[in-house]
Amino acid sequence: MKCVIAGANVKILAKAIHALTKIGDEMYIEPHENTLSFRTVNMPNSAYADFTFLRSYFSYYVYGDLQESDALKCKISMRSAIAVFKSINLIDKQVESCHINLESDASEILFILKYKNGITKTHLLPILDCEVLQTTYNKDSASIKLSSQSQVLGDAMRNFHQNLVEITLEVCAQKLLLRNYVDDTSGLSNTIRTQFALGKGEFDRYDIGSETSITFCVKEFKSFLNFAESVVTPISIYFEEAGRPVIFTLKNQSFEVNLVLSTLCSDLDSQAETVLTNKPQETSMRGRAKNKRVPKRNNNISSNKIQDKSIKSTLGNDIHKKSHPHLMEEQIKQASTSTEVAKRKSNSNDANKEENLDDQSDLFEDKIPNSPSPPNKKARLIFQKCFQKTFDPKTLPGYDIILVEDSD
Amino acid sequence: MMDVIAMRDFTNIVNVISRITKQCTLRLTPDELCFSVSVDRASMVWAELTQTHFFTEYIMNGVSEEQNEIYLEFDPIMLAKSLGSLRMTAKSVKIKLTNKRQPCLTIEIELPSLSLESRQCLHDVPVRVIPRREWAEHQAPNIPEFDISVDMPQLKHVKHIVERMKNMSPRLTLDASKTGVFALKVDTDSATVSTHFQELQVWSSSQRNQEDKVSATIDIKKFFMFLAWDIVHPDGVKCNIVQDRVVNLFLHVADFVKIQYFLPSVFT
Numbered sequence: 148m149k150c151v152i153a154g155a156n157v158k159i160l161a162k163a164i165h166a167l168t169k170i171g172d173e174m175y176i177e178p179h180e181n182t183l184s185f186r187t188v189n190m191p192n193s194a195y196a197d198f199t200f201l202r203s204y205f206s207y208y209v210y211g212d213l214q215e216s217d218a219l220k221c222k223i224s225m226r227s228a229i230a231v232f233k234s235i236n237l238i239d240k241q242v243e244s245c246h247i248n249l250e251s252d253a254s255e256i257l258f259i260l261k262y263k264n265g266i267t268k269t270h271l272l273p274i275l276d277c278e279v280l281q282t283t284y285n286k287d288s289a290s291i292k293l294s295s296q297s298q299v300l301g302d303a304m305r306n307f308h309q310n311l312v313e314i315t316l317e318v319c320a321q322k323l324l325l326r327n328y329v330d331d332t333s334g335l336s337n338t339i340r341t342q343f344a345l346g347k348g349e350f351d352r353y354d355i356g357s358e359t360s361i362t363f364c365v366k367e368f369k370s371f372l373n374f375a376e377s378v379v380t381p382i383s384i385y386f387e388e389a390g391r392p393v394i395f396t397l398k399n400q401s402f403e404v405n406l407v408l409s410t411l412c413s414d415l416d417s418q419a420e421t422v423l424t425n426k427p428q429e430t431s432m433r434g435r436a437k438n439k440r441v442p443k444r445n446n447n448i449s450s451n452k453i454q455d456k457s458i459k460s461t462l463g464n465d466i467h468k469k470s471h472p473h474l475m476e477e478q479i480k481q482a483s484t485s486t487e488v489a490k491r492k493s494n495s496n497d498a499n500k501e502e503n504l505d506d507q508s509d510l511f512e513d514k515i516p517n518s519p520s521p522p523n524k525k526a527r528l529i530f531q532k533c534f535q536k537t538f539d540p541k542t543l544p545g546y547d548i549i550l551v552e553d554s555d
Numbered sequence: 556m557m558d559v560i561a562m563r564d565f566t567n568i569v570n571v572i573s574r575i576t577k578q579c580t581l582r583l584t585p586d587e588l589c590f591s592v593s594v595d596r597a598s599m600v601w602a603e604l605t606q607t608h609f610f611t612e613y614i615m616n617g618v619s620e621e622q623n624e625i626y627l628e629f630d631p632i633m634l635a636k637s638l639g640s641l642r643m644t645a646k647s648v649k650i651k652l653t654n655k656r657q658p659c660l661t662i663e664i665e666l667p668s669l670s671l672e673s674r675q676c677l678h679d680v681p682v683r684v685i686p687r688r689e690w691a692e693h694q695a696p697n698i699p700e701f702d703i704s705v706d707m708p709q710l711k712h713v714k715h716i717v718e719r720m721k722n723m724s725p726r727l728t729l730d731a732s733k734t735g736v737f738a739l740k741v742d743t744d745s746a747t748v749s750t751h752f753q754e755l756q757v758w759s760s761s762q763r764n765q766e767d768k769v770s771a772t773i774d775i776k777k778f779f780m781f782l783a784w785d786i787v788h789p790d791g792v793k794c795n796i797v798q799d800r801v802v803n804l805f806l807h808v809a810d811f812v813k814i815q816y817f818l819p820s821v822f823t
Contacts, residue, residue: 296669303674338681340678341637343675343676345668
């Protein structure tokens with residue numbers, strides 16, 4: 148794959164990379180026949196971003212003789228990618244063009260920046276473990292579809308506190324409300340509650356099936372919003388209900404951006420956020436609840452050599468699997484978002500291969516029962532005696548002395 | 556609040572207070588709003604704002620006819636942050652005392668938008684309503700008799716000087732004499748630096764002799780904080796000194812903002 152990005156478009160790519168940096172630690176570069184995608188997913192798998200540049204964005208693009216397996220296996224670390232596009236201003240002023248080369252079966256991807264003053268900088272970014280990132284989400288099935296100028300949302304977000312972590316978006320028939328999310332446990336006495344209302348008229352599209360509200364992380368959304376504002380493109384928002392993912396989209400002639408964020412489930416008990424990690428020596432994978440707010444629920448799922456099967460778990464969350472001989476599966480299942488990300492990891496380790504074969508027929512799903520709910524809090528009575536029927540305050544010494552007067 | 560200038564002034568005032576302290580008291584009476592900051596029960600800042608200048612509509616009801624006052628305690632940083640949205644060309648602001656699971660100052664900001672309907676931003680700042688029995692602690696401070704009262708030079712100039720002096724010593728000596736000379740002085744082991752301002756108006760003085768000086772040594776950081784009030788563009792600043800006891804700075808903007816600032820003297 149070879150492509151050339153000219154002049155001002157390099158700045159867009161640089162901004163896209165900067166936006167991706169704030170979301171994930173690793174970047175997947177995926178060339179297709181006519182498009183080039185830069186994708187990332189964050190550590191707890193609660194956010195996924197996808198920047199796809201179309202043919203018209205490039206001044207030259209040739210897919211070349213890449214095999215599908217090569218094209219789908221390019222993952223680089225975010226730190227190396229950001230090093231190429233460190234200073235956006237400098238790139239804007241000095242860079243004439245940017246070339247990206249990916250050979251088949253290569254261990255490195257080439258970024259060549261040509262400067263106006265004749266300097267050519269070549270960056271060789273090592274390709275890390277070959278992995279495939281798969282996602283499933285569907286914008287069309289969303290019952291709520293909104294679209295507005297990015298500036299509208301940008302202005303709205305500026306009314307909120309800088310270190311805001313989560314935000315609640317509520318849609319009503321006539322207006323959209325943004326609120327900072329306040330955890331009940333954190334106590335109200337020391338937090339400002341902010342609510343921002345945007346009228347229906349500020350949206351280019353305002354299709355709401357039902358009135359609902361969702362809560363999601365601000366950090367990823369902000370980096371997406373910054374990008375959207377810099378390219379002055381309208382934002383579309385798609386979602387259904389709390390607990391289901393929200394999708395933000397930017398689209399114009401030369402690129403398309405999708406951001407999928409998990410949303411907080413209003414009913415905490417039904418929410419299980421599990422991340423499965425695969426250790427080659429173990430046949431079972433232990434899920435671990437990442438989010439502290441979420442009650443823990445452990446899923447032990449053993450999966451080896453599953454032939455194109457998808458399992459419907461009893462939780463109602465789909466586990467989407469695709470497999471390949473001698474490929475061990477690494478799954479990331481995320482119930483709260485139902486963004487299913489399946490990763491394939493090529494496994495060159497002979498020992499593991501053997502183990503895979505041993506376990507070939509072994510397909511089972513093992514589930515540890517939900518951890519018990521925390522014990523019901525009983526009101527602890529401090530002055531228990533006072534509530535007893537036989538209690539007579541007059542029997543106490545000094546009952547008639549008023550120590551503290553009644554308050555207002 | 557509808558007026559742009561009033562909104563800006565109010566935001567500036569709250570901002571300065573938020574930089575001074577983490578806890579502040581607001582006293583509401585039918586005519587004025589008073590922000591007060593106390594350190595160790597001694598009043599440090601007392602800022603009176605005339606309500607008619609700031610608000611186009613002002614309704615308040617105290618506990619009773621005789622005690623028509625409300626005392627609130629809150630973190631001015633939170634209030635300042637909430638008023639931050641005013642910087643974006645707000646159309647109007649409403650401030651209300653509400654009870655939403657707890658007492659709150661609700662700030663309703665109306666912002667212009669792309670469409671006909673304006674955007675509305677609502678901030679709830681939690682506050683504590685001070686019960687009546689504690690009101691006594693939050694009364695206006697007594698203003699002592701001064702040994703000398705003299706006009707301050709322009710705060711802008713003083714600020715430049717104090718900014719540098721601040722790096723030399725933690726203490727600053729202010730002195731003033733009947734001749735209208737006002738001096739700022741810092742002492743270090745290696746040097747004594749002083750700046751003199753001349754021909755300032757002297758309002759009152761207990762000194763008989765023209766040459767006699769009244770001086771007090773204060774915490775330079777606290778003094779520097781006072782200089783931040785420059786942002787409200789004061790019409791006049793007076794420096795009142797009680798020999799070796801206290802420095803009182805009085806600042807006013809027309810007649811709608813009056814700020815008293817008390818700095819106790821420190822001993823070396």
